[in-house]
Amino acid sequence: MEEKMTSGEFANKAGVSAKALRIYDEKGLLKPVGYSEGNYRLYDKSSLLILEKIIALKHVGFSLEEIKSSLEDDDNSSIKDTLKKQLEMMETKIYEMQKAAQCIKTALIRLEEDPNWDDVADTIKKMEMGQGADERRWFAQSHAADDVEWYEKIWDSMDFRGGDQVLDLGCSYGLLWRENLKKFPENFKVDGYDLHGTWADDLVSDMDSIKANIPESSDIKVYFEDLEKDETWDSIPKEKYTKIIAHYLILYLNDPEKFVEHVSKVLREDGVFSATYCNTSAEHDFWEQEIAEMGLDNSFVKKRRKYLDDKDKWLQDILESYFARVDRVRLPGPMRFDKSEELYDRLTRRFSACKKYLEDNKEIFCSYFDKKIEAEGSIVIDIDTVFYRCYMR
Structure with missing residues (x-):
């Protein structure tokens, strides 16, 4: 007859507490194999094997519910898939922690003089938004569905010429310049402004190799200044x-109107100011139509569209009060998806306020897109971006 151990003996042998065993019992992870005459829980060698799995999964970050699910599907393939998913989750957490650490470093760099908590909160908020904007740019680039690089499209739409003096506000990693080095004309000067702790630090680090690929008469300089401070603008000629370019920036400013006023004072009479803002795009048409095809309520898409339209109208009114002419230029940037999970992730990011509704219907979304991808090979979303082009005359 196989030897059985009381919970106390079993806990000592396994190196866990008796309290942990009670919790595992209550949660349905590790039930006793029987009870003694004194009603003590009894465990055996098979219990020890299960406990070892629980300890291993708990050690690598599984919740008790996840452990229970894994034990119920205890076969090699499910264990492998579960561990892969857990690894992905942990890598995401590591990335989020690294971003948070970078926010703290940035706050320490910027807040040298007697900061208050409002300053700290505002600095970290802007840093997080900037990180999010950069992630969206890289995501769009990795899913591009046409043969033209996004920043080449922007360059070509700007009609850059030799002799241009360009002010790049929120220059970040400098993709507009990096992706078009061969197109730089003679005597083309760029002054970029951004904050420390952003991708602009990498732009400066790479400056020698960048300048080696542009004409000697041309130049790029980066200034680390806060564009929401008046003293920064006092130093700009x-x-x-x-x-002047403010792509992917105005949305993150506390006072967009004051920013636009500053821009209007440093732009030449024959110049052009290019900016982006909220932007309702053809993507909203896609989601509105597809969600209706699924038989689900698409009112949240319409609501989001109206909200963004109203914000865009607000900014356009501001621009028209400082510039003689404001044009809206739409640049296409279609994205290709070949996995339903990626489409669902795109959907939840685009409409994050409806996350609960989307989660409740995830199976419907993914099933619908799985069938569509199987039939068509991939799904292309016609995404475009509005660029405001503002003229002094």
């Missing part, structure tokens, strides 16, 4: 720039 008035009416010097033929082109």
Whole structure:
């Protein structure tokens, strides 16, 4: 007859507490194999094997519910898949922790003089939004469905020429410049502004190799300044720039109107200011139509579209009060998806306020897109971005 151990003996042998065993019992992870005459829980060698699995999974970050599910599906393939998913989750957590650490470093760099908690909160909020914007840019690049690089499209739409003096506000990693080095004309000067702790640090680090690939008469400089401070604008030469760019920036400013006013004072009379904001795009048409095809309520898409339209109208009114002419230029940037999970992730990011509704219907979304991808090979979403082009005359 196989030897059985009381919970106390079993806990000592396994190196866990008796309390942990009670919890595992209550949660249905590790039930006793029987009870003694004194109603003590009894365990055996098979119990020890199960406990070893629980300890291993708990050690690598599984919740008790996840452990229970894994034990119920105890075969090699499910264990492998479960561990892979857990690894992905942990890598995501590591990345999020690294981003949080970078926010703290950035706050320490920027807040040298007697900061208050409002300053700290605002700095970290802007840093997180900047990180999010950069992630979205890289995501769009990795899913591009046409043969033209996104920043080449922007370059070509800007009509850059030799002799241009360009002010790049929120220059970040400098993709507009990195992706078009061979197109740089003679005597083409760029002044980029951003904050420490962003991708602009990497732009500066790579500057020697960048400048080696542009004409000697051309130049790129980066200044680390806060564009929401008046003293920054006091140092920028008035009416010097033929082109001013604020792509993916205005949405994150506390006072967009004040920013636009500053821009209007440093743009030449014959210059152009290019900016982006909220932007309702053809992507909203896609989601509205597809969700209706699924037989689900698509009112959240319409609500989001109206919200963004109203915000865009608000910014356009501001721009029209400082510039003689404001045009809306749409640049196409279609994205290709070949996995339903990626489409669902895109959907939840685009409409994060409806996350609960989307989670409740995830199976419907993924099943619908799985069938569509199987039939068509991939799904292309026609995504475009509005660029405001503002002229002094």
